[in-house]
Amino acid sequence: MMLPHATPVETAAEAETAVLLIRRTGARATPARLRVLRLLRAAPAALTHHQIEQALGDLAIDRVTLYRVLDWLVESGLARRTTDAQRTFRYSLAAGGEHAAHTHFRCEDCGRVFCLDAAPPVPPSLPEGFCLSRIELDLCGRCAECTGERR
Amino acid sequence: MMLPHATPVETAAEAETAVLLIRRTGARATPARLRVLRLLRAAPAALTHHQIEQALGDLAIDRVTLYRVLDWLVESGLARRTTDAQRTFRYSLAAGGEHAAHTHFRCEDCGRVFCLDAAPPVPPSLPEGFCLSRIELDLCGRCAECTGERR
DNA sequence: CGACATTCGCAACTGTGTAGCATCTATGGG
DNA sequence: CCCATAGATGCTACACAGTTGCGAATGTCG
Structure with a gap:
């Protein structure tokens, strides 16, 4: 499926933004959240839970935790969730002025x-x-x- | 959920059409297929597998058989299938000139x-x-x- | 009516998402 | 810098929708 195992290079500024984005929601900036957020940011398309797990590669985070991180992303408005034709959820970063x-x-x-x-x-x-x-x-x-x- | 347990009245002509519709696909006109086809025809909205089971009421057909009937309906072009926000399939009769x-x-x-x-x-x-x-x-x-x- | 391929119904299985609970940790106050 | 603690994590177990395999039943055609 050819998803990058890690974003090639990420500037400190970009990482910083991710942390701030998370903090702004009142939640903790944990590694799991940061990694998922960056991954979605780099993704050219909406990803499934499974694809994200794959992309995280060796440093996998727990299946359930990933679900929770994704739920949290959606709840806090950072991501959006849709169902695909195979009846699985797909997650993508929420654009600026979405919801319309x-x-x-x-x-x-x-x-x-x-x-x-x-x-x-x-x-x-x-x-x-x-x-x-x-x-x-x-x-x-x-x-x-x-x-x-x-x- | 208020789905009719049985279509109020169905003329012999309508039943006939259902049989012909099925035969035309090269398949057998079995009771299960007829009942599901009629039910979908009377439905005002796309139904889930579960809703159809409920609507069939006492004369229930096997869960798996229902899945197979629905699959067959979709395959033969008589019905269409979509996924809803709860990631379950919903089935509705295919309109005349569909697929567009x-x-x-x-x-x-x-x-x-x-x-x-x-x-x-x-x-x-x-x-x-x-x-x-x-x-x-x-x-x-x-x-x-x-x-x-x-x- | 009889043969036989198609369907059916059962049981067991898969894959995706959730719930409960003990353990760990990011973060703010000393 | 360290500690307390609310909030996250990671197990295990579970729920639910849909699928597969296979023997038994049945619609259809001669």
């Missing part, structure tokens, strides 16, 4: 999920009494890599 | 999923090399029932 509209591209071959920043689509009309809070646009198909590889 | 675009409304309160037939949204621009096969628009919020009930 979001666009994903899911590759049907490799299963990866890419977060695009396409324009928030039309606000469609809803049945009487329905109340809208979020719009999500899901595009399915093949990513560039898979299109190239297989035919 | 689809719009769902998920109620954050009761978890139900409604299939709207809103206009297929804008075809957004993709990164180089990406190949699009399906668009799905997901609306989240509160359905009329829940909006009315709770404030």
Whole structure:
């Protein structure tokens, strides 16, 4: 799946920001949180719990702890969580002004999920009494890599 | 959850159509398939495996058989399958000319999923090399029932 | 009616996410 | 710099949705 085992080089400033981001939520800046946060930051796509475990490599953190770190990230607004077609959760860093509209591209071959920043689509009309809070646009198909590889 | 335990009345013609629909796929018209097909047809929203089991009531069919029936429905193009926010599959009858675009409304309160037939949204621009096969628009919020009930 | 491939129903299994609880540690006050 | 302690961690055990294998039952076609 070719995820970097560790971010190539990370400046002290970047690490600092991560710590501050965490502290600002009122939580402790633990190694587990820092590592997951950095990993998500470097990820080009939304990752599953399993992919994150793999990417952490040898210095693995406990399965349950990872779940808790991810939950915490979502709760504190630092990350967002979606379910993919294989009914597993995928996590990605929350963009600046989120919570309104979001666009994903899911590759049907490799299963990866890419977060695009396409324009928030039309606000469609809803049945009487329905109340809208979020719009999500899901595009399915093949990513560039898979299109190239297989035919 | 208030799903009808059985479709109020079903004309012989409707039952007939169901049988033909099934036969046309080259499969056998078994009671299990017929019942699930009718149920989905009468459903106002996408149903989970569990909801379908409930709706079948006393004349329950085996859990695994239901899974297989649903798989078969999806495979043969009669139904479509999506995952909801609780990471469980939901099944709904495939509309006439489907496979292009689809719009769902998920109620954050009761978890139900409604299939709207809103206009297929804008075809957004993709990164180089990406190949699009399906668009799905997901609306989240509160359905009329829940909006009315709770404030 | 009879043969036989397709379906069904059971039991056991997998994979993803959660709960409880004892142990450890980041952090703020001495 | 060290200590106390709320908050995190990492076990183990569990819950739930979905899957697999296989023998028994049954719809369909001749």
